[in-house]
Amino acid sequence: MVHAPTVELFSYWRTSATYRVRVAFNLKNIQANERFINVDAGEHQSPEYLKINPMGAIPALILSGKAPLTQSLAILEFLEELQPQPPLLPTDIFERARVRSIAQMLAVDIHPLITPRIKKHLMHVNGFDDALWKAWQSKWFTTGLSALEQRLASESATGRFCHGDSPTIADICLMSIVVVMRIFKITVPDIPTIDRIVTACEQLDAFVRAEPMRQVGAPSQ
Ligand SMILES: N[C@@H](CCC(=O)N[C@@H](CS)C(=O)NCC(=O)O)C(=O)O
Known part of the structure; x- marks a missing residue:
């Protein structure tokens, strides 16, 4: 298990885009801390969360010292490069x-x-x-x-x-x-x-x- 205590994932239980990132973390054996944003209660539109993702959407990945990384496909590609095994993209x-x-x-x-x-x-x-x-x-x-x-x-x-x-x-x-x-x-x-x-x-x-x-x-x- 790769422990990455400085990785935080803003997530919610039922979001499709967060699920993608969660599966990639699991496949690549990376541990991240999840911080739950209650989308049903509108927390993704709070002034605090809009500072993290002005689109008001989940997920957002926080790496210490970096600006928040949003967009699940970009996050998946980042995880692929961070931890290439097992590969989630072919080589060709x-x-x-x-x-x-x-x-x-x-x-x-x-x-x-x-x-x-x-x-x-x-x-x-x-x-x-x-x-x-x-x-x-x-x-x-x-x-x-x-x-x-x-x-x-x-x-x-x-x-x-x-x-x-x-x-x-x-x-x-x-x-x-x-x-x-x-x-x-x-x-x-x-x-x-x-x-x-x-x-x-x-x-x-x-x-x-x-x-x-x-x-x-x-x-x-
Ligand atoms: N293209 C974005 C989509 C993010 C997105 O739309 N997330 C949904 C949850 S699955 C959300 O937070 N929606 C809030 C809303 O629609 O108000 C990604 O892939 O990360």
Whole structure:
């Protein structure tokens, strides 16, 4: 276990983007102190937290003496360079680009559409109710995961995981979408390759320990 007592992660139990960082910490055996920001209570919009991340979003990584590092994908790449083993990106440059491309389909194309700030805007400005919000979530999860299924099922680089036979940043991002879909009780039909990869990820302790429902602050089941 690499102890990094000067590493602090601002997090919340159910956030997709924090989950990504948590899985990477687990896979790379890095210990960090988590500081919980209650997104449901609006703590991410407090003047104190906005000094850390003016976007008012979780996560943020604090390394002593450095400015806060935000954006989960940037944090994952930082952790990859800090602690290269086990690798979360392939060595071949095309393969690395493929993994990043899959990761971005999930973390950049799908995830922002279902964040609390989008929900708040749609509810307060666009007159959405719970049913419309659920239909919105379902639409974007289905659009994104169906497109990903088509890629994963047809590309020969897909293996036990999204790329080859060991987990990469792509799997971390895939699972970060799956875990929040479960919290929202949304299912997407006809994605057998994704379902198979999810099962493979769930056999790894690093993914299991990062699950939202296992974190401090999660509601008891
Ligand atoms: N692109 C950012 C997204 C961060 C983000 O949107 N985090 C969500 C939680 S998963 C959040 O804090 N949302 C607050 C809000 O939407 O008001 C990343 O990957 O770190």
